[in-house]
Amino acid sequence: MPTLKLESSSQNPVPLKSSTGPNIYTIHDLVPIQFPYLVIDRPGNSARLHAAIARTADGIITVSETSKSAIVDILKIPPDRVTVTYQPVPTPTPLVAQEDAKWLVSTLYQVEPRSYALYLGAVEPKKNLRRLIEAFLLSRIEIPLLMAGPLG
Numbered sequence: 001m002p003t004l005k006l007e008s009s010s011q012n013p014v015p016l017k018s019s020t021g022p023n024i025y026t027i028h029d030l031v032p033i034q035f036p037y038l039v040i041d042r043p044g045n046s047a048r049l050h051a052a053i054a055r056t057a058d059g060i061i062t063v064s065e066t067s068k069s070a071i072v073d074i075l076k077i078p079p080d081r082v083t084v085t086y087q088p089v090p091t092p093t094p095l096v097a098q099e100d101a102k103w104l105v106s107t108l109y110q111v112e113p114r115s116y117a118l119y120l121g122a123v124e125p126k127k128n129l130r131r132l133i134e135a136f137l138l139s140r141i142e143i144p145l146l147m148a149g150p151l152g
Contacts, residue, residue: 022058029063030070031126038126050075063087109146116144124152 017023032039032046054075060082062068068082102113117136121127136145
């Protein structure tokens, strides 16, 4: 039996088709189609995958009205086949005591609290971090820019 490898970090829909029930897919956004230069992808792979899913889906779930509009306009899906279900707010992480946080920042990054700018988010091309760094350098602010987050 062939093994199906699913990449947990991928935001591409997985086109598994059921023959016994409705086929509902989640499409988070159309960034790979709208901005292909921002994703690492074989040329056209995401566009073909999304188009195939759009043709065969009984329904599509997406996470915002903006994504719904793009799915309707670009993939030519009737609006009544696309449902917006907003993403839940993540469970809060345990709070770190302020003194512990100060110690972590000063020890790990060797900066004092309130003496830096922080970017916290995924590190990936679509976040336009190059522009953030350019803008930060052009601002001539004399504090370090810390960047933290998982690889996207």
